[in-house]
Amino acid sequence: MLGLALKMLFGDRAKVLGLVFGVAFATLLVTQQGAMFVGLMTRSQNIIADAQDVDIWVMDPSVEHPDLVRPMRDGELFKVRGVPGVAWATPFFKGGAPVKTQEGRTKGAVILGVDDATLVGVTQRFVIGSPTDLQRPDAIAIDRVGFMQLWPGEPLSVGKVLELNERRAVVTAITDAAPAFSAQVIIHARYSQASSYLPTGRNRLSFILARAMQGAEPSTVARDITERTGLKAHSSEEFSRQTVRYYLRNTGIPISFGTTIVLGIVVGAAIVGLTFSMFVSENIAQYAMLKVIGVTNIRLVGLVLFQACVVGVIGYAIGTGLAAAFFAFACTPTSALRGFVLPWWIATAVAGTILVLILLSSLASLRRVLVVEPAVVFSG
Amino acid sequence: MTAPDRNPIAVSCRGLVKQLGSGSIRTRVLHGIDLDVFPGEMTFLLGPSGCGKTTLISTIAGLLVADEGKVELFGTNLAELGRRSLVHFRGAGVGVVFQQLNLFPALTATENVAVPLLVQGRAGASAKALAQAMLREVGLETHLTKYPSQLSIGERQRVAIARALIHEPRLIICDEPTSALDGASGQRVMELLRKVARDPGRAVLVVTHDARIVPFADRIAHMSDGRITRIDVRTEREAA
Known part of the structure; x- marks a missing residue:
């Protein structure tokens, strides 16, 4: 049948x-x-996911997602470090700036600055080089697609020189960083160097990346941070969910x-x-x-x-x-x-x-x- | 062929009333029909268009339900069968040859003839073999794999008859089986049906306007305005 x-x-x-x-x-x-x-x-939420060792994100109370940054005073970092249950806390810079090659090609770039000493928050996916290459003078790591957009047709290589807001930057590593929402060139640098590329006021601290002590629940520690510092703090998972909720409700x-x-x-x-x-x-x-x-x-x-x-x-x-x-x-x-x-x-x-x-x-x-x-x- | 049946009457209609349509256009089509069809015979139903012949054979075949009266096929009262049982009873016990033939255009002649066996649950290979044997019996051995569109009207008619006979039903109902056929083809089809009707366990009921085939009838029921007006019983010699 x-x-x-x-x-x-x-x-x-x-x-x-x-x-x-x-x-x-x-x-x-x-x-x-x-x-x-x-x-x-x-x-x-790729920026959150790429910061692998981090389980708490701290930010200004008005911030709702990683692409909207309101810088905090550098001193807030020490307050967070003083909250019981926090194992460590490091600064994280996020900003945007035009990037220009010596050949004159210009693109918009997302600049992510990670703690100079520990490099916490940098992506772990490196195509050429390693995180420690960011310790060199004027060093930046650029993502593979960004490299191909800035130097089309050229093989991936380090040593290229860029201009970031008229300041010199040298490509010392190439990453496979997860693409940002706006699909711009993604640059990683040390915190001190990244913040120097952009004109900021007294406040330049975009986020504080923290980790809860072993055995402590990140969401509980995040609540304690908020209570003691007045800053907004979320576990990584909650910050990811809030970011998605923001885009669902506001776009x-x-x-x-x-x-x-x-x-x-x-x-x-x-x-x-x-x-x-x-x-x-x-x-x-x-x-x-x-x-x-x-x-x-x-x-x-x-x-x-x-x-x-x-x-x-x-x-x-x-x-x-x-x-x-x-x-x-x-x-x-x-x-x-x-x-x-x-x-x-x-x-x-x-x-x-x-x-x-x-x-x-x-x-x-x-x-x-x-x-x-x-x-x-x-x-x- | 089936074994001879002890039941002396194949079809028994008593006081059959059927109305069609609904509301103000509901019309009584059959007005208390009494009719017997006997095994081993070919019974013809004659009458002008619109007199109720098709409604009567639809009711006898269990395709329509009588409003009043009783239809018995080989002793089984159709009104006492549930809906599902009626479908099975009809599928197994009644073979119908339609004026429009209603062959499945996407199936070959063999596949068309095999459908009633497949519906009854027979395996595909066995159904196909039986269908091919039946097609050979109706003279279509060279057309087994042809589609209806590749056959002449007479050949299609024979496929339809083979399909109606394949599951060895005890009652075969034919609606204008020769209307689209030339004289010679019509004669061949009627000879085939008469051969079936000679089986003492089976009965053939034919609705027709075609005067050329009347000599094949053993019994002729004349219908007019939803009533049986006369029944002629022909002698064996007349019907030969």
Whole structure:
């Protein structure tokens, strides 16, 4: 019987193409946009994730995410170090400045300054060199994609000289730092040097990176820091969550992506629903004939759902394949879309969505199959 | 062929009433039909268009439910069967040849004929083998893998008959089986049906307007305005 269902289905190639297109379209759009959205949200917290040894972030009370910095007085660092439960605390600088090569090429850069002595907060992913290379005079580490944007076509190498706000900087290491939200060039330097690249007032301390003592809960220690210093303090996990919440509430990103995703589902459902309805209408005499031959309504429901699921599986496979191809070819480690991936759980969630879409789209058609009188076969 | 049945009546309709439509356009189509169809015979149902022939055979086949009266097939009262049982009973016991044929266009002749066996749960290979044997029996041995669109109307008609016979139903109902056929093809089809009807365990009920095939009838029920007006029983010699 399943063979009969398949032959009935593929006997109408135009409808099958329409159905597969509808499902593939919805799958591609929802998967691609869903994964891009997740990628953007991940990017917004990459700075937090890259500071691997840190489990508490301390900041000015008005700061809500890593891209919005209100500098604190350097003295706040000592207050934090004095809070019970804090194992250590180091300064962290974050700012933005134009960077210019000797050839005259200019790009915007995110400058991250880490503690001169301990280098806490620097990324651990180095392509050339190591964190200790930041200890050299005028040393900076630049991310691989930034290097390729500033010196296109040249092989990765150290020793290049840059100008940062008219101050000299020498590339001593190349990193594979996780891309920032704005996808600019990412530069790591010592705190003292990074802060010297940018005109700041008395206050230059962007964040304080801290670690709770062994056995102490970071979120509890963060609460103690807030109580004792009046500064905002979060565990790394909570700061990541708050950053995502900020972008969800205060930007058009969720609405923009959400609209596209909903449109993908609605348009896909419309195409699939209408095409499947046409398919069933045009073949209603065949379903009635099956009733005459002795097929019960329950078996007919199974047959119709099987047909719907077959086009669903084919369309989903094509749509997911296209989405995967997009991420494989467009989001290479050296492209502006680096770091964007297709998470397995997005693909799984989309599969569930498509299954619901298929079932809902089949409902109207199913009703028609169930109520058709087998006697209609006499009238053709 | 099936073994001879001890039941003397294949189809028994008593006081059959059927209305179609709904609300103000609900119309009584059958007005208390009494009709018997006997095994081993070919019974013809004759009458003008709109007299209720199709409604009557739909009700006999269990495709429509009678509003009043009783239909018994080989002693089984259709009204006493549940919906699901009726579907199974119809699938196993009744074969129908439609005027429009209603072949599955995406299936080959063999696959079309095998469908009733597959519905009854027979394995694919066995169903296919039986379907091919049945197609050979109706003279289509060279068309086993052809699709309906590749067959002439007469060949399609024979595929439809093979499909109606493949599961050895005890009642075969044919709606205008020769309407689209030329004289010679119509004769071949009727000879095939008469051969089936000669089985004492089976009955054939034919609805037709085609005067050319009337000589094949053993019994002729004349219908008019939803009523059986006359039944002619033909002698064996007349029906030969």
